[in-house]
Amino acid sequence: LANVHGLAIGIVGAGLLGAALWHGSPQPRLMVPAEEMHRDRIIYPRPLSLPGTDKAIRSILNVPAPMRFGQFVWDDAGIPDGPIWMRIDRKAQLISVFRGADEIATAVILYGAPDKPTPQGRYPILEMLRDHRSRSYDADMPFTLRLTGDGVAIHASDVRAGYATHGCIGIPLELARRLFHDARTGDVVFIV
Amino acid sequence: VRKKIGRRSAIAVTLVASLAWTGSADLISAQSVVAGQRMLFDALAQISGRSPGDRTSAILTKVTNERTEQRSARALPRIRTKPKGGSDESASPLPLVAIPLADELTRLRRTSTYADAAVPGLPSGGAPAFGSFPSLPGGGGGIVGGSGSGPGNSPPVAGTQPAPTVPEPATWATFILGFGLLGIALRRRALEGRKLG
Numbered sequence: 522l523a524n525v526h527g528l529a530i531g532i533v534g535a536g537l538l539g540a541a542l543w544h545g546s547p548q549p550r551l552m553v554p555a556e557e558m559h560r561d562r563i564i565y566p567r568p569l570s571l572p573g574t575d576k577a578i579r580s581i582l583n584v585p586a587p588m589r590f591g592q593f594v595w596d597d598a599g600i601p602d603g604p605i606w607m608r609i610d611r612k613a614q615l616i617s618v619f620r621g622a623d624e625i626a627t628a629v630i631l632y633g634a635p636d637k638p639t640p641q642g643r644y645p646i647l648e649m650l651r652d653h654r655s656r657s658y659d660a661d662m663p664f665t666l667r668l669t670g671d672g673v674a675i676h677a678s679d680v681r682a683g684y685a686t687h688g689c690i691g692i693p694l695e696l697a698r699r700l701f702h703d704a705r706t707g708d709v710v711f712i713v
Numbered sequence: 714v715r716k717k718i719g720r721r722s723a724i725a726v727t728l729v730a731s732l733a734w735t736g737s738a739d740l741i742s743a744q745s746v747v748a749g750q751r752m753l754f755d756a757l758a759q760i761s762g763r764s765p766g767d768r769t770s771a772i773l774t775k776v777t778n779e780r781t782e783q784r785s786a787r788a789l790p791r792i793r794t795k796p797k798g799g800s801d802e803s804a805s806p807l808p809l810v811a812i813p814l815a816d817e818l819t820r821l822r823r824t825s826t827y828a829d830a831a832v833p834g835l836p837s838g839g840a841p842a843f844g845s846f847p848s849l850p851g852g853g854g855g856i857v858g859g860s861g862s863g864p865g866n867s868p869p870v871a872g873t874q875p876a877p878t879v880p881e882p883a884t885w886a887t888f889i890l891g892f893g894l895l896g897i898a899l900r901r902r903a904l905e906g907r908k909l910g
Contacts, residue, residue, distance in 0.1 A: 526899055526903075527895075527896045527897070527898075527899035527900030527901075527902075528900060529896075530895055530899065531892075531893060531896030531900065532896075534890075534892035534893040535889075535893070537888070537889045537892065538890075538893070563755075563756070563759060565752045565755075566748075566752075567745070567748070567752065569752050569753050569756060571756065571757070571760075572757075578756070581759055581760065584759075584762070584763035585763075586762075586763070587762070587763055587764060588764075588765065589765065590765065610760065610764070612767060613760060613761055613764035614764060614765055614766075614767075614768060615763065615764050629765050631774065632768075634771040634773050635771060637773075678774065679774070682765070683768075683770040683771075683772055684771070684772050684773075684774050685771035685772060685773055686773075687773065687774070
């Protein structure tokens with residue numbers, strides 16, 4: 522009988538250990554890579570310009586389902602060289618990166634909280650800082666593209682649902698890295 | 714007459730033709746505007762289709778600086794409002810009582826004969842005041858609770874944080890390890906018993 526008891530307690534212990542381990546380990550965020558969602562691109566027969574911008578576009582990425590926070594699509598296959606420009610849609614919580622007239626990247630963004638709003642307008646990139654550390658917020662902001670004199674910038678951020686920034690545009694780290702590689706000072710960002 | 718008719722008809726024909734031409738041109742441009750609008754709508758629909766929707770909550774992204782600011786904002790008023798002199802009654806009993814009590818405790822530790830006796834000269838308000846004094850370790854509180862106070866006057870153990878209701882993973886692990894060892898011991902004992910029997 523003692524043997525059975527010991528075994529039972531052992532099994533319960535193992536079960537509890539398993540449960541504790543299961544519970545203790547942070548559950549990995551279920552994420553479908555946005556690259557898989559993206560199929561092809563939508564090409565328009567005539568150039569058109571999106572609201573809030575003064576640039577003509579020819580094609581956009583085909584992302585048929587809503588993207589999740591932290592995801593991004595980057596597809597510049599077959600897109601000719603050209604100036605980078607961006608359109609940031611605060612209401613839709615999206616960034617669209619264009620090269621010339623074709624969209625090459627998109628992602629869900631974080632933007633300024635209601636009391637620290639991200640300003641609307643047309644902003645050329647003023648400064649690019651690879652390993653920026655904010656003094657005012659004591660926080661790392663890698664791959665910063667500074668847009669305004671008072672500190673509004675596009676930078677890598679932990680893009681999670683429900684969060685807001687102090688006025689900056691937060692984008693996923695890998696997207697920020699690629700954008701930093703391709704963008705140049707003076708490239709235009711439209712915030713709508 | 715023929716010439717006249719010819720001229721008139723020629724004019725009419727050219728008029729009609731030009732009207733038709735401009736009309737069709739207008740029509741074509743109107744069509745292109747409509748097509749452009751449709752394309753724009755399509756593009757905007759495509760973009761809004763990939764949007765997660767409107768933002769419903771806007772929790773500020775946490776930054777170290779702000780956290781330290783908040784912490785100091787919580788802690789500083791307490792430090793700042795605490796008077797330096799002994800004028801305030803709420804603050805003055807702490808150093809006045811805690812120092813003789815600490816002396817008393819060290820004396821009690823050294824002389825075990827005093828362990829079961831009531832602490833002589835301990836002010837009646839001393840124990841609660843000690844309870845609200847956070848910087849002494851919990852061990853001291855234990856001594857006070859066990860031996861320091863007189864009979865029927867055991868104060869609550871001081872300096873202990875309220876235990877979290879949900880055990881931490883480390884606690885769980887220890888707990889389970891204990892269960893496991895218990896199981897192994899019982900099993901081993903049972904097996905030995907069987908061998909002997």
